Amino acid sequence: MTATPGQPDSPSVPRAHRPGRPASSRTPGRPLRDALTLMALPLVAALALPAAFAGGGTRRWFGGRAENQRAEAQAAKDAAAAAFYELDTAQRDLRISIETITAVDDSPAARRAVADFDALGRRIDEVSHRYIDAVDAHDLDRDDLEASAASRARAELTAAREELGRVKQELDRFTDGLGPLLGKAETQLARLAPAVERARQALLAASDALDSVRASGLRADDLAARLAALSPELTRLNQGAGQHGVPQTLERAERVSREAEAVRVEAERLPDRAAEIDHRLVSLRTRAQALTTRSEQVEPTLSELRRRFTAACWQDLQHVPDSAAENVRRAEAKLAEAQTARGAQRWADATALLSTVRALLNSTDEAVSAAGDRLHRLNAVQKDPQQEIDRTRFAIRDAQRLAMAGRNTPDPRHARPLDDAVARLDRAVAGLEGRHPDYWHFLTETEAVRRAVAGVVSAIREERGAGH
Template sequence: MPRTRRAPSPRPPVPRARRAPGPLRDTLALVGLPLVAALTLPAAFAGGGTRRWFGGRAENQRAEAQAAKDAAAAAFYELDTAQRDLRISVETITAVDSSPAARRVVSDFEALGRRIDEASHRYIDAVDAHDLDRDDLEASAASQARARLTAAKEELERVKRELDRFADGLGPLLGTAETQLARLAPSVERARQALLAASDALDTARGSGLSADDLAARLATLSPELTRLNQGAGQHGVPATLERAERVTREAEAVRVEAERLPERAAEIDRRLVSLRTRAQALTTRSGQVEPILSELRRRFTVACWEDLQNVPEIAAENVGQAESRLAEARAAREQQRWADATALLSTARALLNTTDEAVSAAGDRLRRLNAVQKDPEQEIERTRFAIRDAQRLAMAGRNTPDPRDARPLDDAVARLERAVADLEGRHPDYWHFLTETETVRAAVGEVVARIREERGGGAH
C-alpha cells in the first residue's frame, strides 16, 4: 500500500548566479545540468506526493543517504562561499602589493583552487552516481551513496579548513592593502582640491596685476598628473596612484601658498628697496666722516692704532656703489616680476651695506676706545684683573692645590697682563695693542672658567 514520504529538512540554498570553478563547470556540462539544477533538482520532487516504498531497511538507508547528501551540499556551499570571499581578499592584496610575499599568496591560492576543484568533482560525482528518489532504490545502492557522499563531505571540509588557515595567514598583508585602499579615494580627492585651490589663488594674484608666470608654468606641469589620477588605480596601480596623489597635493599646495603670498611678497620687496636705498644714502654720509676720524687717530696715536683702518673710506665708497648697482638691478627685476632674482639682489646689496657699516663703525669705535683707555687705563686693567681673580677662586673651590690644567693658563694670563701694563709706561704707548691684549687675556680666562664649570657640572650628574 502506498505511503506518503515525510519532506526532508531544508537544505542550504545555493546561489543562483554562482559559477563553478573551471573543471567543475566542465563536469556539470558533461552531466547535462547546471550546478544549481544539480544541487536542487532532487529536492524539487522530495516534498509532497506519494511514492511506493520497498522495505524498512531500504527506507532507512535512503534517509541516511539523503542526510549525507544534504550535509555534503552544505559543506560544498560553505566551501564555495569561503573561496569567493577569499578571492576578494587576494585580489585586494594583489591590487596594492607586488612584493614576493604577495606573489606567493597568488600561487598558493591557485594551488588551493585546484584542491577545491578536485573535492568539488568528487562531490558532483557522488551526487550523480545514485538517484536517491528512485522508487526501486536498493538498500545497498543507498548505503553506497551515503558512503560516497560522506567521503565527499569530509573532503570538502578538509579543504575548507585549509582555506581557513590560508585566510588566517593573510592578515598582515590584507590589513596593509585595505589601509592603502582606504587612503586611495581621499588622497586623490585631496589632490584634486589642492589643484583647484592653487588655480583659484593664481587667478586672484593675476587679478591684482601680478603675472605669476613661473607659478603658472609649475601648475601646468601638474595637469598630466591629474589626468593620470583620473584614469584611476586600475590602470596605474594603487601604490603609484597614492604616491602621485600625495606629490600632486604637495606641489599644488606650494603653488597655492606662493600665489597667495605674491601681493605680500611684492609689497615686502618694495619696502626693502626703499629701506636699503635710504641706508645706502646714510652710509655715504657716514663714510664722509671717516677721514676726519682717521686724521685725529694719526695725530694722537701710534701707527699701530690706526693702520688697519687706512682703506676704510675707499672700501666704503666702493661697497656703497656696488650696493646701489644691485638695488637698481633689484628694482628692474621687481618691475619684471622676477621675484627670486629681486630677492637675491636685495640680499647682496644688504650684505655689502652691512660690511660697509661695520667698517665705518669700526673707525669711530676705535677712536672712542682709545680715548677712554688713554684717559684712564686703570679701568681696563681692573676689569681684566677681576676676571683673573674670579677664575682663580673658582679653580681653588673645594681644593687645596689648583689643577695644573687650570693653574698654568691662569698664571700665563697674569704674566701677559703685567707685560701689557708695563708697555704703557713708554713714551708713545700702543694703546690699541694694550686693548687687544686685555681682550685676549679675558678670552683665555673665560675658556678656563667654562671648562671648569662644564667638568664640575658633569660630575654633579
C-alpha cells in the first residue's frame, strides 16, 4: 500500500507510479490527484454548495434528492479513505515487525510468518486495487451527477470500506499471533549492542593488561598470539549484525568476551606465575638434594633387614637404592630443562616439566620412606607381636557385637566373613612360632583381616541405615 486518499497529510501520488498497482487500471480523464484532493473536502463544504449556487455559482441545481445522494456518497468515500489509511498504517507497522523477526530468527516458525505476511500482503493489494478503482470510477463533484450515479458510488465505496475493514481484522489477528516471535526477536536485539560493547571492552582490557606485563620485562608471546587471533573477530563485530546476522553476532561477541577475558586474567597473573615457577624451581631442587642424601641411607637399612629378618621381609625393597638414584637423576635433568624454559619464558613448558619433577620426587620419597618404615614396623612386632594381635582381635569383637545388636542370631552374610577373619588371625599368630618367623607376612595378614572386618561393619551400617 502507498499514499492514502482522503488524508490531509498523505502525499498525492499519481496512480501510475504507485507500486503494486498496474498503470493499465487507471481511469482516463481527470487525474486521480484531483480526486484525492477533493476527497479531503469537508462534508460541511459539500452541503454548503447549494448556497454557493444561489449566490451566483456555476453548479446546476438538480433538487434535494440528488444532493442528498451526493452527500451520502461523499461520506462513504471519506469512510473508505479512512479505512484505507488505517489498513496502510497497520501494514507498515507489521512490516517493521516482520523485518525485526527475520533479522534475528531463521526458525521454521519465523519462515512461516514471513510467508503468511507475503500472502496477506497480496490480499491487501487486491482490496486496495478495488478501493482505488471505486474512487476513480466516480466523480462526485460533477455538476450533472445524477442521484442514481451517486447511489451506485455510495454502494461501491461502502463495499470497499467493508472489505478494507475485514482485511484489517485479518491483519490484526495475524499481528497478535506474532507476539512470541516478536518478543524473542526484540529480546535478542536488545542484547546485541551491550554484548558487542562488552566484547570491545574485554579486548581493550586484555590489550592493556598485556602492555603492562610487557612493560615489566615479560614477553607473554603466547598471550599476544591469542589476542592477535581475536582481531578478525573484532572486525566482524564492527561490520555489524546486518552483514553477519544477529544470532551469529551475539555468539561471536560472547565468545570474544570470554577469550579476551581469559587473556586478561592470565596476563595479570603472569608476574605471580613467574614468581611461583621460580619458587618451585628452588624448592624442588632443594628436595632433590635432600632425597639424594636420604636415598644413601636405604642401603644400610636394607643391610639390617637382611641381617635380622627373613628374605620375605625385604626382597621387595631390593630395587629401592637403584631406582631412587635413577629417579633423582631424572628429576635433576628435568629441573635443568624447566630452568631453561623459564629463562625463555615458555611458561606452560616450565610448568609441565616441574610437574614431572614433582611426580618423580614423590615416588622416590615413598620408596625411600618405605624401607625405613619397614624396619620400624618389623622391629616393633618382633619386640611385642601381642599389640598387633590385640588390635586386630578388638576390631573383630567390635564387628561381632554390631552384627548381634538387636538379633538373637547373626545374619549369615555377616557371620561368615567374621568367622573367616578369626580363623585367618589365628593362622597368622601361629605363623610366628618357629625359629625364623615371617613378621612381614604376619603384619600384612593382620592388616588384611582388619580391612575385611571394616568392610562387614560398613555393610551392616548401610543396611540398617536403609532400613530406617
